[in-house]
Amino acid sequence: MADFFEVVRSQRACRAFAPEPLSDELVELLLEAATHAPSAENRQPWVFVVVRDERRRALIAELARRAWDGGGRAQASGRLTSGLLADVEGGIGGGFATAPVVVVVCGDTGLGDGRVLPASVFPAVQNLLLAATASGLGSALTTLPLAFSDELSQALGLPDALRPMAVVPLGRPARPLRSPRRQPVSAKAHRERYGAGW
Amino acid sequence: MADFFEVVRSQRACRAFAPEPLSDELVELLLEAATHAPSAENRQPWVFVVVRDERRRALIAELARRAWDGGGRAQASGRLTSGLLADVEGGIGGGFATAPVVVVVCGDTGLGDGRVLPASVFPAVQNLLLAATASGLGSALTTLPLAFSDELSQALGLPDALRPMAVVPLGRPARPLRSPRRQPVSAKAHRERYGAGW
Numbered sequence: 001m002a003d004f005f006e007v008v009r010s011q012r013a014c015r016a017f018a019p020e021p022l023s024d025e026l027v028e029l030l031l032e033a034a035t036h037a038p039s040a041e042n043r044q045p046w047v048f049v050v051v052r053d054e055r056r057r058a059l060i061a062e063l064a065r066r067a068w069d070g071g072g073r074a075q076a077s078g079r080l081t082s083g084l085l086a087d088v089e090g091g092i093g094g095g096f097a098t099a100p101v102v103v104v105v106c107g108d109t110g111l112g113d114g115r116v117l118p119a120s121v122f123p124a125v126q127n128l129l130l131a132a133t134a135s136g137l138g139s140a141l142t143t144l145p146l147a148f149s150d151e152l153s154q155a156l157g158l159p160d161a162l163r164p165m166a167v168v169p170l171g172r173p174a175r176p177l178r179s180p181r182r183q184p185v186s187a188k189a190h191r192e193r194y195g196a197g198w
Numbered sequence: 199m200a201d202f203f204e205v206v207r208s209q210r211a212c213r214a215f216a217p218e219p220l221s222d223e224l225v226e227l228l229l230e231a232a233t234h235a236p237s238a239e240n241r242q243p244w245v246f247v248v249v250r251d252e253r254r255r256a257l258i259a260e261l262a263r264r265a266w267d268g269g270g271r272a273q274a275s276g277r278l279t280s281g282l283l284a285d286v287e288g289g290i291g292g293g294f295a296t297a298p299v300v301v302v303v304c305g306d307t308g309l310g311d312g313r314v315l316p317a318s319v320f321p322a323v324q325n326l327l328l329a330a331t332a333s334g335l336g337s338a339l340t341t342l343p344l345a346f347s348d349e350l351s352q353a354l355g356l357p358d359a360l361r362p363m364a365v366v367p368l369g370r371p372a373r374p375l376r377s378p379r380r381q382p383v384s385a386k387a388h389r390e391r392y393g394a395g396w
Contacts, residue, residue, distance in 0.1 A: 002202040004332040008231045008325055028396075031383045033206045037324060038339050041277055044380060048387040056390060079239055106392075118316030119341055119364065123324035125317075126235060127206055130328070134202040141236050143317055157391040166317065182242060185229045189246040192254060193355040194304075198226075 002134035011130055012180045014138025015091025017099040017171030021052075026135060027101060030170070033131035034105075039120035045111035046124045049156045051102040059155050060104070060145050060167060061097035067147035068092045092144070099138075099169030103128065104152065106162040117163070125166045138173035141166055200332035209328060210378045212336025213289025215297040215369030219250075224333060225299060228368070231329035232303075237318035243309035244322045247354045249300040257353050258302070258343050258365060259295035265345035266290045290342070297336075297367030301326065302350070304360040315361070323364045336371035339364055
């Protein structure tokens with residue numbers, strides 16, 4: 001049994017994974033959690049493609065690397081702390097590809113147009129990440145490979161109606177994850193009107 | 199202590215609330231959970247406006263009702279079961295306004311452009327909903343009032359850089375919530391390539 005608030009407070013992006021595989025039962029437990037997220041009109045417009053094949057995982061990692069080299073690094077380097085930048089570099093340089101499972105979460109445009117899909121798909125992604133944390137796994141919400149959506153869709157045989165929206169590596173963390181760093185509620189909340197503070 | 203998987207499996211939209219108020223401590227606990235969601239580059243582009251004032255809550259509920267009358271109902275009525283449609287009607291007809299707290303979750307376009315904001319804001323919204331469930335509260339992810347974003351922004355004094363993205367009523371449920379209904383993982387997951395099934 002995992003305490004809900006402890007899970008929430010310890011969730012953190014993992015960028016280096018141990019090689020041990022994940023059982024089908026475990027992956028299914030995480031996906032079941034994902035499917036319990038809310039969605040507009042309960043239409044459940046999510047589709048999960050679970051990738052274990054080494055070559056396909058390497059291809060997805062390669063798309064992330066190309067997006068990073070092609071502009072992601074330049075954009076991030078002015079904004080990330082040097083520690084976080086090194087962590088991300090390490091993930092893209094190889095850590096990402098070490099995850100034994102990569103889940104590509106897609107939105108079904110037949111069940112919701114592009115305007116409403118994010119509100120109905122990212123809550124499911126968050127459930128997936130939290131369930132991974134609750135199960136002692138590392139995970140991350142990545143979108144870099146989506147810079148090459150067409151290639152990703154082709155590799156996964158996605159029909160035109162499906163839009164890949166998040167790429168989530170899963171596996172045992174290679175090293176213990178540190179605590180997440182967040183600004184306090186008082187920096188982000190306001191009473192009644194913006195500017196009133198908390 | 200709330201078991202993580204039990205919280206996830208029991209989360210469900212609440213559309214009628216008991217009038218008892220929520221303490222600041224409880225609201226802050228929920229917002230703290232929200233701030234522990236991941237975001238692109240850990241930029242934390244969320245802002246929460248916590249509305250308790252009765253007139254302001256009534257105005258937000260009125261925006262939802264106008265959006266429903268102005269097209270939401272027509273769109274939904276062909277797609278929702280009669281039970282769910284009646285539940286939503288009840289929520290919009292009055293249940294929404296009974297929530298003692300309404301949290302408007304905004305995305306800060308100064309910390310992420312419109313393309314990346316949803317992936318960085320809806321996970322925080324989902325944490326907020328789950329934390330409410332873990333605390334015995336009802337909640338819902340609504341977007342209907344956003345059909346009148348300008349009026350909502352004005353009522354909350356939002357600067358131009360803030361985009362309201364979700365409206366979350368919070369409170370004790372007026373009646374026990376039923377279990378959520380979801381399609382099984384096997385209907386939504388594929389191995390390696392779309393079409394392969396689970």
